[in-house]
Amino acid sequence: NAGVTQTPKFQVLKTGQSMTLQCAQDMNHNSMYWYRQDPGMGLRLIYYSASEGTTDKGEVPNGYNVSRLNKREFSLRLESAAPSQTSVYFCASSHGQNQETQYFGPGTRLLVL
Amino acid sequence: GENVEQHPSTLSVQEGDSAVIKCTYSDSASNYFPWYKQELGKGPQLIIDIRSNVGEKKDQRIAVTLNKTAKHFSLHITETQPEDSAVYFCAASSGAGSYQLTFGKGTKLSVIP
Numbered sequence: 001n002a003g004v005t006q007t008p009k010f011q012v013l014k015t016g017q018s019m020t021l022q023c024a025q026d027m028n029h030n031s032m033y034w035y036r037q038d039p040g041m042g043l044r045l046i047y048y049s050a051s052e053g054t055t056d057k058g059e060v061p062n063g064y065n066v067s068r069l070n071k072r073e074f075s076l077r078l079e080s081a082a083p084s085q086t087s088v089y090f091c092a093s094s095h096g097q098n099q100e101t102q103y104f105g106p107g108t109r110l111l112v113l
Numbered sequence: 114g115e116n117v118e119q120h121p122s123t124l125s126v127q128e129g130d131s132a133v134i135k136c137t138y139s140d141s142a143s144n145y146f147p148w149y150k151q152e153l154g155k156g157p158q159l160i161i162d163i164r165s166n167v168g169e170k171k172d173q174r175i176a177v178t179l180n181k182t183a184k185h186f187s188l189h190i191t192e193t194q195p196e197d198s199a200v201y202f203c204a205a206s207s208g209a210g211s212y213q214l215t216f217g218k219g220t221k222l223s224v225i226p
Binding site for chain 2: 004040041042043044045048058059090092101102103104105106107
C-alpha cells in the first residue's frame with residue numbers, strides 16, 4: 001500500500017497561473033481532506049470530502065476549488081494563483097466517520113512568484 | 114468554532130530527559146484528541162490519540178493525558194532520544210458529524226545528544 005500520494009512534490013507558479021494538485025489514496029477511505037501549512041500557523045483545513053460525491057468548505061477555502069473525482073482521488077485547484085497561496089499543501093484521508101485517524105500524504109510545496 | 118492553543122512553541126531537552134507539550138481547547142463538545150509528529154520534509158504522522166471517555170493513554174515511551182474539566186490535554190515523552198526531534202502537533206475534533214480537526218500551531222522538539 002502506498003497510502004496517500006500527492007503530485008507534484010514541488011511547483012513554482014507565476015501570479016495568475018492556474019494549477020491542480022493531485023491526491024490519491026489506496027486505503028479505501030471514504031473521507032479526504034486538503035490542508036495548507038504555513039510557518040507558525042499549524043495546519044489549516046481548506047476543503048474536505050466526507051464521502052464520494054460531496055465536498056465542503058473548511059477554514060480557508062477562498063481561492064481554491066476541489067473535485068472528488070472518485071473514491072480514491074481528490075484534487076485541489078488554484079484558478080488564479082496569488083503569492084499568498086505560497087505554502088505546503090497536504091492531502092489526508094480517513095475511514096470516514098468522525099474521530100477517525102487522518103493519514104497524511106508527503107505534501108506539495110508551492111511557490112507563487 | 115474550535116480553537117486549540119499549544120505550548121511551548123519550541124522545546125529543547127537533553128537525551129534521556131522527559132518532554133511535555135500542552136494543549137488547551139475551547140469547544141466543550143470536542144471528544145477526540147490526536148497527536149501528530151512531523152519530521153522535516155514529511156507529512157504529519159499520528160503517534161497517539163485519546164478520546165474523551167479516557168483520561169490517560171500510554172504507548173511505550175509516549176503518553177497522553179486529558180482533563181475534560183479544564184479542557185486541556187498533554188503529550189508526555191519519556192527517555193527522549195535524538196530521533197524524537199521533530200515538530201509535534203495536537204488537534205481536536207468536535208465529534209458527531211464533524212470531519213474537521215483543528216490543529217495547534219506546533220512544538221519544535223530538539224533532543225540534544
